[in-house]
Amino acid sequence: MDLEFLNVPSAPPPPPTAAYSHAVRAGEYLFVTGQLGVDPSTNALVSGGATAQTHQVMRNLQTVLAGAGTTLARVVMARVYLTDFAGYAAMNAAYASYFAPGCLPARATVVTGLALDAAVEIDLIVRM
Numbered sequence: 001m002d003l004e005f006l007n008v009p010s011a012p013p014p015p016p017t018a019a020y021s022h023a024v025r026a027g028e029y030l031f032v033t034g035q036l037g038v039d040p041s042t043n044a045l046v047s048g049g050a051t052a053q054t055h056q057v058m059r060n061l062q063t064v065l066a067g068a069g070t071t072l073a074r075v076v077m078a079r080v081y082l083t084d085f086a087g088y089a090a091m092n093a094a095y096a097s098y099f100a101p102g103c104l105p106a107r108a109t110v111v112t113g114l115a116l117d118a119a120v121e122i123d124l125i126v127r128m
Helices: 049-067 085-096
Strands: 003-006 023-026 029-036 075-082 106-111 120-127
Touching: 023 049, 029 049, 049 085, 049 120, 075 085, 085 120
Parallel strands: 075 106
Antiparallel strands: 003 023, 023 029, 029 120, 075 120
């Protein structure tokens, strides 16, 4: 199986201390690196806590997916990382708004520390 390593110029770039591609296509699956709530025009986290960061994360994921020729409608699995479970309800409401009703991907949620002191990070597995 051939692998295709994708970097999308309009998505936030990896920080100098991290070595990764935005996504890797492996056969009919796309593995998307976790995105933070970083505004690609400033390379800084957006303000506004879990809700604002989740919206920015989802926009960043949409950018990566568009660069790979797909959309959120093809996501089969998402992993959500939070730094504080108190932000779960806000993140969940913002996250769910990006999917059609009844068409939510499988998901895991983990509470942990994140780079840049971000509140939210999400990675995806997508069937092309």
